[in-house]
Amino acid sequence: xxxxxxxxxxxxxxxxxxxxxxxxxxxxxxxxxxxxxxxxxxxxxxxxxxxxxxxxxxxxxxxxxxxxxxxxxxxxxxxxxxxxxxxxxxxxxxxxxxxxxxxxxxxxxxxxxxxxxxxxxxxxxxxxxxxxxxxxxxxxxxxxxxxxxxxx
Amino acid sequence: xxxxxxxxxxxxxxxxxxxxxxxxxxxxxxxxxxxxxxxxxxxxxxxxxxxxxxxxxxxxxxxxxxxxxxxxxxxxxxxxxxxxxxxxxxxxxxxxxxxxxxxxxxxxxxxxxxxxxxxxxxxxxxxxxxxxxxxxxxxxxxxxxxxxxxxxxxxxxxxxxxxxxxxxxxxxxxxxxxxxxxxxxxxxxxxxxxxxxxxxxxxxxxxxxxxxxxxxxxxxxxxxxxxxxxxxxxxxxxxxxxxxxxxxxxxxxxxxxxxxxxxxxxxxxxxxxxxxxxxxxxxxxxxxxxxxxxxxxxxxxxxxxxxxxxxxxxxxxxxxxxxxxxxxxxxxxxxxxxxxxxxxxxxxxxxxxxxxxxxxxxxxxxxxxxxxxxxxxxxxxxxxxxxxxxxxxxxxxxxxxxxxxxxxxxxxxxxxxxxxxxxxxxxxxxxxxxxxxxxxxxxxxxxxxxxxxx
Numbered sequence: 001x002x003x004x005x006x007x008x009x010x011x012x013x014x015x016x017x018x019x020x021x022x023x024x025x026x027x028x029x030x031x032x033x034x035x036x037x038x039x040x041x042x043x044x045x046x047x048x049x050x051x052x053x054x055x056x057x058x059x060x061x062x063x064x065x066x067x068x069x070x071x072x073x074x075x076x077x078x079x080x081x082x083x084x085x086x087x088x089x090x091x092x093x094x095x096x097x098x099x100x101x102x103x104x105x106x107x108x109x110x111x112x113x114x115x116x117x118x119x120x121x122x123x124x125x126x127x128x129x130x131x132x133x134x135x136x137x138x139x140x141x142x143x144x145x146x147x148x149x150x151x152x
Numbered sequence: 153x154x155x156x157x158x159x160x161x162x163x164x165x166x167x168x169x170x171x172x173x174x175x176x177x178x179x180x181x182x183x184x185x186x187x188x189x190x191x192x193x194x195x196x197x198x199x200x201x202x203x204x205x206x207x208x209x210x211x212x213x214x215x216x217x218x219x220x221x222x223x224x225x226x227x228x229x230x231x232x233x234x235x236x237x238x239x240x241x242x243x244x245x246x247x248x249x250x251x252x253x254x255x256x257x258x259x260x261x262x263x264x265x266x267x268x269x270x271x272x273x274x275x276x277x278x279x280x281x282x283x284x285x286x287x288x289x290x291x292x293x294x295x296x297x298x299x300x301x302x303x304x305x306x307x308x309x310x311x312x313x314x315x316x317x318x319x320x321x322x323x324x325x326x327x328x329x330x331x332x333x334x335x336x337x338x339x340x341x342x343x344x345x346x347x348x349x350x351x352x353x354x355x356x357x358x359x360x361x362x363x364x365x366x367x368x369x370x371x372x373x374x375x376x377x378x379x380x381x382x383x384x385x386x387x388x389x390x391x392x393x394x395x396x397x398x399x400x401x402x403x404x405x406x407x408x409x410x411x412x413x414x415x416x417x418x419x420x421x422x423x424x425x426x427x428x429x430x431x432x433x434x435x436x437x438x439x440x441x442x443x444x445x446x447x448x449x450x451x452x453x454x455x456x457x458x459x460x461x462x463x464x465x466x467x468x469x470x471x472x473x474x475x476x477x478x479x480x481x482x483x484x485x486x487x488x489x490x491x492x493x494x495x496x497x498x499x500x501x502x503x504x505x506x507x508x509x510x511x512x513x514x515x516x517x518x519x520x521x522x523x524x525x526x527x528x529x530x531x532x533x534x535x536x537x538x539x540x541x542x543x544x545x546x547x548x549x550x551x552x553x554x555x556x557x558x559x560x561x562x563x564x565x566x567x568x569x570x571x572x573x574x575x576x577x578x579x580x581x582x583x584x585x586x587x588x589x590x591x592x593x594x595x596x597x598x599x600x601x602x603x604x605x606x
Contacts, residue, residue, distance in 0.1 A: 016311055019351060024333030029275070029316055063335040063493075065317030066275045078276075082237045083436055084394035084469055086483045120319065120487050121237040122276045125394035125467075126401045135278040 001045045006030045010049065020050045024060055028067050037071040065119070073108040073115040077101075077149060079141070080130040082121030088128035093141045094118060100146060153418055154388040156380055157364055158404045161248035167283060169290040172251040178296050180370030184259045185304040192263040196366055199374035200386035205231055205322075205359030206435065206465045208453050211366065217346035218264040220354050226266040227355040229331065230257045230363055232273040233315060233322035236435035237487060239467030241390035242360035244402040246273075246280045249364070250287035256363025258297055258308055259370050264356050267307050272327050275315045285312055319491035323539045324357040326493070337495040338539035361390055381407035385452035389466050396423045396472035407452040414451060415470065427473035430556075434464020436484045437544030439551035440471075461551075477556040478563060481548060482510040488545035499542035502533040506549050513563040523553055523560055 002010075013026035027046045031038050038046070038061045047054040061067045079094050094105070098116065101109050105118040124130040127139035131149065138149065165171040172178075184192045197212025220226045230253070234242040246253055253271075261269045273281050288310060291297045299307045318336050320326040326336035328350045349355020358366075365387060369377045378386045385407035391414065394400040398420030405414060415421065415428070422428050428443040433451075439461040441449070449455045456463045471480060489507040494500045509526050512518060519525075530546035537543065553560050 013313075017351065019332065021333030022331070022351075025313065025316060025330060029314060032316075060333065060335055063318060064275075064315070067316050081483070082487070083432075083480060083483050084238050084400075086480065087395040087469070087471065087475065119276075119317075120490055121235065121239075123234050123240045123243050123274065125238055125240050125392065128394060128400065132276065135276075137279065 001042070002031065002034055006034050014050070020052060021056075023050055024052065024057065028057075028061055028064065032067050035071075036073075037069065038067045039069055039071075071108075074113050075134055076115045076117060076132075078117045078119045078122065078132040079105075080120075080122045080124070080128070080132075080139070081118045082125065082128075082130070084121070084125035085128040085130050088140070089142060090129040093129045093131075093146070096146050097141075097149065154380060154404045154406045154409075156377075156388045156404065157245075157252075157361070157368060157390065158249070158402075160252070161245065164248070166249050166251070167287060169251065169287070169294060172249075176371060177251040178255050178258075178291075178302075180367040180372075181255050181258045181262075181296070182302055184262050184370045185302060185306055189263050189265055192259065192370065195374050196263065196369060199365075199369045199377040200384070201362065201365050201369060201377065202385070202453065203359055204361035204365065204389065204466070206236065206437070206462075208463065211358065211362055214346070214356060214358070215260070215264050217344070218354050218356060220265055225268060225351075225353045226264055227350045227353055228257065228261040228264060228266040228269040229324075229327060229350060229355060229357045230260075230269065230271040230360060231322060231324065231327055231357050232271050232277065232360045233327060234277070234360070234465075235274055235319040235322045235491075236437060236465045236467050237484070238394050238432065238469040239392055239435050239465040240394075241392045241402050241466060243277065243280065244390070244392070245360055245364055246277070246284055250284045251291065252364045252367055253284065253360055254287055254291055254297065254310065255367040256360075256365070257310055258301065259366050260356065260358055260363050261308055261310075262306060263366075264354075266356075267309065269308065269310045270331060270350075271310065271312045272321070272331055273312065273314055274321065275317045278314055281312050281314055288312065318493070319487075320493040320539070320541060323541065326539065327357060328355065335493070337493055338541075340538055382450075382452055382454070384454055385463075389451065389463065391418075391451065391466045391468055393419045393468040393470065395468075395470040396426070396475070397421065397470045398423055405451055408455075409451045411446055411449045411451055411455075419468075419470070422470065422472050424472070428470070429473045429475055430471040430477070432467075432469040432471075432548075434462050435467035436469070436487065436548055437540070438462040438464045439547045440555060442555050445555075477552055477559050478510065478514055481552040482507065482514055484548045485510050485545070488541065492541060492545070496537040496539075496542060498533045498536040499545065502529045502542070503545045505529050506545065513560070516563075518564050520564060522564065523557075526553060 009030050010027045014023035031042050043057045047057045108115045124137045129141045130139035131141045160166045160175045193215045201211045202208040257269050315321045321330045321336045323338050325339035330336040345355040381387045388404050392402045403418040431441050431446045453463050485507040489503040492499045492503045530549050533542045534546045
């Protein structure tokens with residue numbers, strides 16, 4: 001299910017501590033990165049890999065916003081809805097981006113390229129309205145032409 | 153603008169070890185390694201350094217709580233989960249001076265007798281984790297960090313761990329739980345992390361900026377640190393200012409620096425030449441200040457405390473006079489409702505209700521008792537939860553309503569209409585104008601609890 005590199009990363013986390021649970025956070029992140037979701041199949045797989053119960057893995061997976069129960073698009077476009085971004089016009093940006101992509105927050109474009117997310121403060125408030133394409137900070141969105149975002 | 157912590161941060165080449173070394177990187181660590189650990193703790197204690205993550209607890213004292221028994225593994229955890237809305241100072245430090253951060257981690261670990269350290273970073277900072285990991289690889293290749301650090305006989309292993317998106321992981325016991333591979337449900341204290349922390353071992357959790365300060369202090373001495381700032385607020389502070397200002401960004405200021413001077417100077421004044429309406433000085437978890445309240449204050453722990461608020465994380469959020477405070481409060485309340493981890497009932501339910509009631513007020517569906525209801529929900533959260541998130545969620549609600557009450561009252565149904573209703577023979581306790589707050593809570597719960605709508 002996972003590439004050799006991904007398995008190596010999980011193994012490295014596991015070697016850090018004498019507790020198989022400790023590697024779970026890394027396993028969830030790595031799996032999300034490769035599979036674009038941590039659904040039932042992935043949960044069973046991780047549970048087997050780390051020797052944990054699937055219920056436990058699921059309980060932890062569903063706690064974190066960046067771990068998705070259903071597949072995301074090829075890229076995740078996260079628009080910050082934090083208070084500082086709100087004060088800099090984030091609501092208008094979110095509406096414009098939604099219109100451009102013809103989807104609502106939480107949805108994925110028909111071609112599967114983008115999942116749009118509204119997220120809480122991402123800690124990039126000096127570039128408000130802040131946005132991220134996957135792990136990259138791309139704000140301020142008003143300055144980046146909005147349709148540029150979708151070409152990244 | 154002070155230049156103590158950030159003096160090298162403007163140089164992009166600072167990320168490379170050779171440049172950083174020329175600017176004095178790791179001299180503090182070297183100095184620390186030449187001393188017994190308890191003297192390092194004493195030096196930090198003497199500097200008066202207080203935690204820069206939000207709570208302002210004396211760092212030297214926190215370190216002195218570690219008394220490891222034979223066979224125990226001590227851990228230093230660097231909290232780089234920076235998630236307090238309006239705070240992005242650690243982002244700045246890690247991005248621009250990663251070696252200063254690593255040096256601070258190394259010093260903290262040495263001081264408390266830890267050979268293992270983790271830097272826990274929020275998942276959104278994955279790109280910064282790469283910067284930090286590259287710096288760590290360089291420092292390890294140069295034998296500065298690793299087995300036998302700088303030929304001192306001291307071994308240290310630092311691991312960078314990324315989170316996966318949850319504000320509560322910045323709470324120290326939440327961070328520990330997350331690092332252990334659990335839901336980040338905060339733990340009941342006592343026992344404190346110094347006794348039972350990560351994997352039940354003695355643990356210290358320090359913020360990024362705190363540890364960076366420790367690096368400077370060890371390099372230049374406690375006295376040089378105290379040359380900055382005021383008596384009980386020693387040193388400088390990174391202020392991340394955002395919102396309605398011309399020049400949002402991270403600025404280092406002397407503690408004790410006048411707030412208005414900062415706002416007009418460094419921050420460039422209010423955007424578009426507008427007037428100032430309000431300031432949240434230290435992240436959304438601290439009470440808001442009106443423009444009048446903020447005017448005489450200085451940026452330090454005591455001055456903020458005297459005005460009933462806190463310096464917190466230094467995440468300063470500025471509101472221009474065109475801001476709707478109820479709208480802004482709703483945004484903040486929604487944040488807490490979303491980020492409440494769900495462990496404690498008062499916070500899980502209460503944060504949802506506060507957002508729900510604010511939403512209906514703003515939708516023109518407010519009820520006469522709604523402001524009292526909001527404050528009462530807050531009273532029932534505060535002091536009744538395991539961690540500080542619940543308390544934090546109440547501060548903005550209470551302070552916004554108290555200080556900008558007319559704006560909230562304007563959202564309530566007009567009493568004149570209520571009289572008209574009565575004259576038509578409707579009972580005063582029905583419909584929009586009817587039920588007192590307690591009943592409103594119950595009837596609303598039947599309509600659909602706020603959690604279902606979030």
